[in-house]
Amino acid sequence: xxxxxxxxxxxxxxxxxxxxxxxxxxxxxxxxxxxxxxxxxxxxxxxxxxxxxxxxxxxxxxxxxxxxxxxxxxxxxxxxxxxxxxxxxxxxxxxxxxxxxxxxxxxxxxxxxxxxxxxxxxxxxxxxxxxxxxxxxxxxxxxxxxxxxxxxxxxxxxxxxxxxxxxxxxxxxxxxxxxxxxxxxxxxxxxxxxxxxxxxxxxxxxxxxxxxxxxxxxxxxxxxxxxxxxxxxxxxxxxxxxxxxxxxxxxxxxxxxxxxxxxxxxxxxxxxxxxxxxxxxxxxxxxxxxxxxxxxxxxxxxxxxxxxxxxxxxxxxxxxxxxxxxxxxxxxxxxxxxxx
Ligand code: TRP
Numbered sequence: 001x002x003x004x005x006x007x008x009x010x011x012x013x014x015x016x017x018x019x020x021x022x023x024x025x026x027x028x029x030x031x032x033x034x035x036x037x038x039x040x041x042x043x044x045x046x047x048x049x050x051x052x053x054x055x056x057x058x059x060x061x062x063x064x065x066x067x068x069x070x071x072x073x074x075x076x077x078x079x080x081x082x083x084x085x086x087x088x089x090x091x092x093x094x095x096x097x098x099x100x101x102x103x104x105x106x107x108x109x110x111x112x113x114x115x116x117x118x119x120x121x122x123x124x125x126x127x128x129x130x131x132x133x134x135x136x137x138x139x140x141x142x143x144x145x146x147x148x149x150x151x152x153x154x155x156x157x158x159x160x161x162x163x164x165x166x167x168x169x170x171x172x173x174x175x176x177x178x179x180x181x182x183x184x185x186x187x188x189x190x191x192x193x194x195x196x197x198x199x200x201x202x203x204x205x206x207x208x209x210x211x212x213x214x215x216x217x218x219x220x221x222x223x224x225x226x227x228x229x230x231x232x233x234x235x236x237x238x239x240x241x242x243x244x245x246x247x248x249x250x251x252x253x254x255x256x257x258x259x260x261x262x263x264x265x266x267x268x269x270x271x272x273x274x275x276x277x278x279x280x281x282x283x284x285x286x287x288x289x290x291x292x293x294x295x296x297x298x299x300x301x302x303x304x305x306x307x308x309x310x311x312x313x314x315x316x317x318x319x320x321x322x323x324x325x326x327x328x329x330x331x332x333x334x335x336x337x338x339x340x
């Protein structure tokens with residue numbers, strides 16, 4: 001058997017934060033160096049348009065994400081790193097797959113159902129009976145775009161968050177329909193959900209997420225970074241009173257970065273009643289040390305957009321070495337080809 005193919009994308013709608021780093025970016029950067037695998041990483045900028053209609057944000061986020069991955073040492077020689085919109089075969093495949101995807105299947109997608117439910121809860125059905133109010137077709141059919149991302153490169157394994165596993169089931173379903181209807185061209189992909197990957201809490205104690213506005217950007221300048229750490233919500237226990245690490249946001253963040261022995265030491269300090277102010281300063285210094293060098297690299301890259309563009313263009317060229325001939329097989333299979 002050949003090498004296993006891994007593929008994952010990240011939507012370009014926000015500034016990368018500590019939660020993204022721990023959950024997705026750090027494991028990807030590690031995996032990019034693994035020579036026993038073939039891996040694809042991409043900026044999902046078409047996906048961004050589903051939710052974000054501010055061109056400045058989409059553009060800025062693409063830049064920040066690319067700079068982040070590169071600053072953290074993504075191995076772009078051993079892996080293929082590209083921007084989704086540089087691969088015109090992906091939207092083309094999306095249409096072909098759209099015609100293989102059951103509408104009923106997409107009706108059941110969590111993101112779509114949640115949007116409908118929100119309308120039902122708001123009572124928008126009362127005045128015009130439209131539970132689809134404000135929902136665009138991109139939101140409805142984005143699992144097909146995601147299927148095309150994955151099937152385009154015949155990926156076996158797709159590292160994603162738990163919330164994305166349904167999309168992988170849909171990708172398999174759609175691939176199966178195509179294979180059955182036309183020709184067995186697509187690999188059925190599997191989600192890889194890393195249970196041990198930490199899900200970080202944000203400033204307010206809820207899951208760190210751009211939709212809650214509670215994130216700590218990964219490469220915030222030092223001063224602002226410290227300020228944000230100081231803002232993390234804690235309980236009101238006084239210094240000297242033993243504290244429980246298990247429901248503490250500060251502790252959880254530390255744990256996602258530190259070695260096991262350091263975590264043990266800190267547990268002891270919690271038992272001894274570390275003061276919150278002291279803990280925050282400690283966490284800031286620890287993270288700052290950990291991120292300092294990459295932050296310098298990040299700032300350098302942010303000022304060298306030409307270089308980033310060049311890296312992405314090279315990645316796209318490499319990706320298209322695969323996608324162009326493969327899509328041509330797909331087109332032939334469905335009957336779209338030269339007549340004479
Ligand atoms: N939808 C994914 C998310 O929100 C991002 C994504 C787009 C993706 N295309 C993909 C992930 C293909 C894996 C494979 O996280």
